[in-house]
Amino acid sequence: MRLDHLWLTDFRNYTMAELAPDPDGLTVIRGTNGQGKTNLLEAVSYLATLESFRGAPREALVRRGSERAVVRAEASRDGRSLLLEAELPLNGRDRYLLNRQPLRRGRDLLGALRVSIFAPEDLHLVQAGPAGRRDLLDGALVALHPRNDALRSDLERVLRQRGALLRQCDGRLDTDAESTLDVWDSKLDELGSRWADLREEVTGSLGPLVSDYFAELTSAPAHLSLTYRRSWEGRLADALLASRREDVRRGVTTIGPHRDELDIQLAEMPARTHASQGEQRGVALALRLGVHSLVGTVVGSAPVLLLDDVFSELDPARSAALIRLLPPGQSLLTTAGPLPDGPVPALVVSVGAGEVRAA
């Protein structure tokens, strides 16, 4: 997996910009804050995941005053060259092309380019609510098998449909609504059970990897374990039936994969509440490294590493450990300050006033 060339048109603060990162070493993107370093990584990852890793809305991605943004990249995989293009109109749906062929669905682009993103906000993975941890598992599942994206989006849609129906019930369930609810429950059972099984399976594969990385990142390592916890017991179909009255009363689906949790325990205590901030940063890094390594192993080529300002928040010891642990391969790193000792950039570019220049 390699990114050969990136072109942006009217994306974020860039009118026109291009970047040709080093093919297999470290490319450092320098610049003071607010100049658009992260925007470059965001554009690369957009082609890999079809969304902004910062959760940015469309208006933020299209340069002000422009009707559409275009992100284009040349990538190669197993010696084959691929041209990926995404057009993001201010209004309406994205258009995607692969090797100049328009794709009917965005998800047909998934898998053409894979990335692993490390960002300072990763700390939320450990500190914030379960949504981010579920997203981590879901992202890993799609990176491992792009086909999983169809399952994920069907599941999200079932949940939206069921939620809409529950709200329309307005606390009461007549026979008509009941027979429609039966249908959505049966779909939710089918897709939700499968998705939870997949998440549980990938948690099982990640556990030992993440635990090893964490041990290497910390000087006095405590045992780290990952457990996937479902929000129901037994068969999902039965659990949905049992919670139906409650769901109708509250107008929401109270159990299902959207309520599940990835438990992270450090020395048998929840990392979210019982770990120090330093430990939590270590856990977050270990989670990202674990996914990166798992995807690289299963897919057979390492994802492109995108490191957004990662060293600014780490103490020197952890920075050094992270540098040591990063698997070899193409990486793009943004930084406002100097780099810690260790990595030798193969290419340095600088970003300022909406331009990318060789430094």
Place this chain on the structure above:
Amino acid sequence: MSIYAGPVQDLIDELGRLPGVGPKSAQRIAFYLLKASKEDALRLSRSIVEVKDRISFCRRCFNVAEGETCSMCSDGRRDPSIVCVVEEPRDIVAVEKTGEYSGLYHVLQGAISPIEGIGPEQLRIRELLARIETESVTEVILCTNPNLEGEATAMYLARMLTPLGVKVTRIASGLPVGGDLEYADELTLGRALEGRRQVDV
């Protein structure tokens, strides 16, 4: 947000009620029409009026019809013992292209989708059940789209129809998942029809 003069705003509002047209597109189309020649605009308005005057839905199957019954229902050579249930009239075109089907149709005029406020009562389901009870139908083929809403609608129909003693079948999987029937090529859809299976409920 009414910032334009009366008739312009009315046009934007009307256009905005069309499926798939957001407020910004409505504005763009309205200004396009303002700039368009009078003949072009009249031709558009005439074809809207004409379609409403001359075309209606078949009383039996809810396909588009230029009278009380559609061309399918009034064709005596078609087999009235099989009914193929589709979401939209355009799906009939897709099934006809396969050349694999010679029974009748029933157009639901949509699929169950609570997000869009569409429940079974908004679709032509009651009329379908009535047909099964009064016509001598032996098989109902559920030919809704192979996406989530189409599958859910098929499941709902199977549960309603099976107790009536009619054989209920669903087109085989193998169609591009998540898509619409109209995107499937004739060969694939023909094979899916041929490979239809009885639905377990």
